[in-house]
Amino acid sequence: MSVILVLVAFSVLLAGGFLAAFFWSVRNGQYDDTYSASVRILFDDDLPVEKTQTETTPASLMNEQSPNQ
Amino acid sequence: MLNSAAIPANEKQSNACYHCGEDCGTVPIKLDGKIFCCSGCKTVFEILSQSNACDYYKYEEHPGLKAGNPEVGSRYAYLDNDEIRQELLEFSEDGVSKVKLFIPAIHCSSCIWLLENLQRLNNGVMHSSVNFVKKEVIITFRDTELTLRQLVELLVAINYIPQLTLDSLQKGAKRKINYGIYYRLGVAGFCFGNIMLFSFPAYLSVNDSVENLLRQNFGLLNILFGIPVAFYSGSVFITSAYKGLKKRFVSIDVPIAIGILVLFFRSAYEIISGTGPGFMDSLAGLVFFLSIGRWYQDKTYQALSFERDYRSYFPVAVTLISEKGEESIIPIRNLKTGMRMLVRNQELVPADALLVKGDGSIDYSFVSGESSPVSKKSGDRVFAGGRQVGASIELIVEKEVAQSHLTELWNQDMTGGEKLTRWDSILDVISRYFTVMILLLSTVSGIFWWYYNPSMTFLVVTAILIVACPCALAMTYPFSLGGAMRVFGRNSFYLKRTGVVEALSKIDTIVFDKTGTITRNDGLGADFSTLESSDEQLHLISSLVRHSTHPASVAIYRQLQGFDALPVSGFSEVPAKGIEGLVNGHQLKIGSEEFITALKLNSSPGSRVFVSCDGKILGCIGISNQYREGMKEVLSELANRYELHLLSGDNDGELPYLLSFFPSRDHLNFNKSPKAKLEYIRNLKASGKRVLMIGDGLNDAGALRESDCGISIADDIYHFSPACDAILESGQFRNLPRFLDFSRTSMRIVFLSMGLSFLYNVVGLSFAITGNLSPVVSAILMPLSSVTIVAFVTVSVLISARFSQFEAK
Numbered sequence: 001m002s003v004i005l006v007l008v009a010f011s012v013l014l015a016g017g018f019l020a021a022f023f024w025s026v027r028n029g030q031y032d033d034t035y036s037a038s039v040r041i042l043f044d045d046d047l048p049v050e051k052t053q054t055e056t057t058p059a060s061l062m063n064e065q066s067p068n069q
Numbered sequence: 070m071l072n073s074a075a076i077p078a079n080e081k082q083s084n085a086c087y088h089c090g091e092d093c094g095t096v097p098i099k100l101d102g103k104i105f106c107c108s109g110c111k112t113v114f115e116i117l118s119q120s121n122a123c124d125y126y127k128y129e130e131h132p133g134l135k136a137g138n139p140e141v142g143s144r145y146a147y148l149d150n151d152e153i154r155q156e157l158l159e160f161s162e163d164g165v166s167k168v169k170l171f172i173p174a175i176h177c178s179s180c181i182w183l184l185e186n187l188q189r190l191n192n193g194v195m196h197s198s199v200n201f202v203k204k205e206v207i208i209t210f211r212d213t214e215l216t217l218r219q220l221v222e223l224l225v226a227i228n229y230i231p232q233l234t235l236d237s238l239q240k241g242a243k244r245k246i247n248y249g250i251y252y253r254l255g256v257a258g259f260c261f262g263n264i265m266l267f268s269f270p271a272y273l274s275v276n277d278s279v280e281n282l283l284r285q286n287f288g289l290l291n292i293l294f295g296i297p298v299a300f301y302s303g304s305v306f307i308t309s310a311y312k313g314l315k316k317r318f319v320s321i322d323v324p325i326a327i328g329i330l331v332l333f334f335r336s337a338y339e340i341i342s343g344t345g346p347g348f349m350d351s352l353a354g355l356v357f358f359l360s361i362g363r364w365y366q367d368k369t370y371q372a373l374s375f376e377r378d379y380r381s382y383f384p385v386a387v388t389l390i391s392e393k394g395e396e397s398i399i400p401i402r403n404l405k406t407g408m409r410m411l412v413r414n415q416e417l418v419p420a421d422a423l424l425v426k427g428d429g430s431i432d433y434s435f436v437s438g439e440s441s442p443v444s445k446k447s448g449d450r451v452f453a454g455g456r457q458v459g460a461s462i463e464l465i466v467e468k469e470v471a472q473s474h475l476t477e478l479w480n481q482d483m484t485g486g487e488k489l490t491r492w493d494s495i496l497d498v499i500s501r502y503f504t505v506m507i508l509l510l511s512t513v514s515g516i517f518w519w520y521y522n523p524s525m526t527f528l529v530v531t532a533i534l535i536v537a538c539p540c541a542l543a544m545t546y547p548f549s550l551g552g553a554m555r556v557f558g559r560n561s562f563y564l565k566r567t568g569v570v571e572a573l574s575k576i577d578t579i580v581f582d583k584t585g586t587i588t589r590n591d592g593l594g595a596d597f598s599t600l601e602s603s604d605e606q607l608h609l610i611s612s613l614v615r616h617s618t619h620p621a622s623v624a625i626y627r628q629l630q631g632f633d634a635l636p637v638s639g640f641s642e643v644p645a646k647g648i649e650g651l652v653n654g655h656q657l658k659i660g661s662e663e664f665i666t667a668l669k670l671n672s673s674p675g676s677r678v679f680v681s682c683d684g685k686i687l688g689c690i691g692i693s694n695q696y697r698e699g700m701k702e703v704l705s706e707l708a709n710r711y712e713l714h715l716l717s718g719d720n721d722g723e724l725p726y727l728l729s730f731f732p733s734r735d736h737l738n739f740n741k742s743p744k745a746k747l748e749y750i751r752n753l754k755a756s757g758k759r760v761l762m763i764g765d766g767l768n769d770a771g772a773l774r775e776s777d778c779g780i781s782i783a784d785d786i787y788h789f790s791p792a793c794d795a796i797l798e799s800g801q802f803r804n805l806p807r808f809l810d811f812s813r814t815s816m817r818i819v820f821l822s823m824g825l826s827f828l829y830n831v832v833g834l835s836f837a838i839t840g841n842l843s844p845v846v847s848a849i850l851m852p853l854s855s856v857t858i859v860a861f862v863t864v865s866v867l868i869s870a871r872f873s874q875f876e877a878k
Contacts (some may be wrong), residue, residue, distance in 0.1 A: 026251045035201040039178040
């Protein structure tokens with residue numbers, strides 16, 4: 001039955017890990033702005049209607065610069 | 070949200086501007102088959118379509134704000150100044166800079182998309198991210214390709230105008246987010262879950278050796294988890310109770326702190342001595358629920374500031390001009406006595422100064438409450454805070470910014486005598502009696518049990534202190550008033566703290582400022598009933614006043630819309646007198662009585678404008694303040710319940726009109742200085758009144774702070790408003806009586822739920838006094854009471870909000 005004590009130790013350790021993850025996410029500012037993230041995820045990389053003038057860059061990532069100007 | 074197909078169909082029927090959605094009028098500007106209300110909106114669209122950023126229009130319909138005048142000129146030239154740039158930038162290294170800008174215009178998902186895709190508009194931008202809650206955007210850019218000024222001008226060009234004021238330079242003073250409440254909530258929740266698990270064997274009645282082993286070990290674990298709950302998460306309540314007691318003040322935190330400590334130590338004693346399972350689960354639950362209450366209560370509107378001072382009103386930089394006319398820009402902080410500065414149209418005079426060149430027409434409405442601009446001639450002294458209306462003027466600085474009349478006024482308000490303490494919150498009053506009652510009760514039953522059965526004394530006394538811990542009571546206040554505050558917020562009435570709801574419910578006297586509070590900020594109204602003129606003459610007048618920026622001209626022009634402009638020759642504006650010019654062959658003069666008739670008659674200043682055409686006097690146009698829509702209804706409704714006062718810095722020109730709304734002549738006060746306003750409020754309070762002050766300008770700042778509750782009214786809530794308890798968007802002025810009603814309804818809910826939580830306490834106490842409080846009873850009663858109270862309160866607030874026809878969702 002003492003195996004339960006070992007399991008308890010593991011479960012506490014695991015739960016502690018989640019607590020640490022929570023602390024990290026708070027410190028990282030993930031709760032500062034809960035609105036933008038909910039909108040950002042819905043943005044398409046590029047809505048298909050518009051065609052880029054020069055060459056079509058299909059999935060331009062957030063940080064990539066578009067080649068105009 | 071992404072229903073892009075629906076937009077063009079709507080467009081055909083409506084006359085809404087493609088960019089901002091406002092009505093385009095009779096002659097919309099057309100481009101690419103889309104219509105625009107003004108050239109500003111069209112320009113923004115052009116910029117976006119050139120940069121392949123038209124997805125902006127796909128995430129929301131009409132996502133823009135009306136752009137108006139896109140002229141930037143050299144307004145942002147000061148951003149090229151090294152010193153200013155260094156202060157604004159978060160960091161700058163190896164050609165990469167990072168800046169954080171506050172942009173009040175951020176309001177929808179399209180805004181986020183566009184601002185995070187700025188690199189489409191300019192290659193110099195490397196990365197940008199939006200904090201929607203704070204309305205901030207953080208932009209990293211290569212400063213070799215894009216200067217800060219160009220970046221800001223780019224944002225201005227797409228009509229996301231960053232707000233750059235003197236206090237955006239105050240880096241050190243920037244608000245730091247306090248994450249403490251999140252950590253404490255996390256720890257309490259974590260321990261609560263674990264303790265509930267480890268308490269399980271304690272509730273089994275089977276008695277064998279294995280169970281006992283578990284019970285002992287789990288008990289020790291519970292103590293281990295109980296320590297951070299009581300002394301980390303619960304520390305706020307303990308320290309706040311201690312601080313209160315040191316000031317001889319019994320707050321609701323005192324019985325809570327007693328409860329937490331007694332719970333912990335009695336449980337620890339029971340577990341270690343093996344006499345019982347302890348109440349650790351109740352303790353963790355208690356602290357967890359209370360922390361949720363704290364978190365809910367402390368939630369604030371982060372993008373709003375209730376603590377602004379003059380620094381957020383002043384610009385960052387000022388233009389200096391040498392005798393030869395060379396301009397240079399310096400940070401406003403470096404402005405020294407004797408410097409010669411240039412103030413352009415619509416710019417702020419940043420320091421007390423002497424006018425040396427040009428004709429000043431200074432609008433002090435925000436600083437002193439005077440509604441019409443004051444004209445200044447060369448050699449006159451100009452106080453800081455006024456806005457120049459008209460051509461550029463040159464001034465010589467007499468006092469540095471920090472010593473100017475305006476700043477002194479501010480500082481004087483800050484230290485102008487100790488503020489009378491506000492009344493105690495209902496929660497404090499109740500907790501005072503509550504604490505005394507509980508201590509009394511535990512002493513009495515302690516004495517009783519001491520004689521009856523001494524071994525029970527300790528158990529009963531601690532049980533009373535545990536069960537009396539006013540968890541549910543402490544939850545009623547934050548949840549009902551926090552809920553009310555959120556209802557207000559959704560209706561554009563923003564409170565600084567939840568306690569303001571209670572303050573609002575208790576006031577009996579309302580003091581209004583005039584200029585900008587009950588009158589509209591966007592200019593004056595013109596009355597043509599005293600003018601005898603043909604339509605053709607009105608056409609001439611309209612064409613002439615177009616050329617002047619004087620508020621009276623602007624008011625007349627606005628009233629006479631629909632005429633196309635006729636060419637004007639020989640236009641001249643005589644400051645403080647009037648304007649004249651040749652329109653369509655007619656010599657037209659518009660201005661003061663003296664200017665037109667060459668006679669000085671008794672007419673109150675600024676209230677009438679005379680018109681003459683080809684030497685013949687046509688009559689006059691009445692110029693008056695425009696009162697806010699629904700002002701009449703609001704005042705007459707409020708007069709039933711409250712004593713109304715008017716406190717204005719302006720002249721008494723409109724006394725006869727206003728007299729009908731206020732109970733007596735004594736309640737109408739004009740020509741009051743900011744200091745006098747503060748004194749007035751103080752006197753009202755001294756006579757036992759509970760005063761609500763509603764104002765808008767710097768001149769009301771002292772009065773707003775002195776009053777029991779200060780509401781600042783603003784057209785744009787993100788722009789400057791003086792320090793206050795609440796900010797009301799001016800469009801919601803007509804709802805003021807309903808807001809006040811709702812604050813009283815919310816307090817009624819507080820009373821009801823307090824009664825309910827007392828019932829729980831009585832039930833708990835009956836267990837405790839008879840010596841029957843087992844951990845199970847406590848573990849059930851405590852969360853049950855908290856959860857039902859929170860549910861009751863939340864539902865009641867939402868239902869009554871619906872009843873008052875507020876947007877409650």
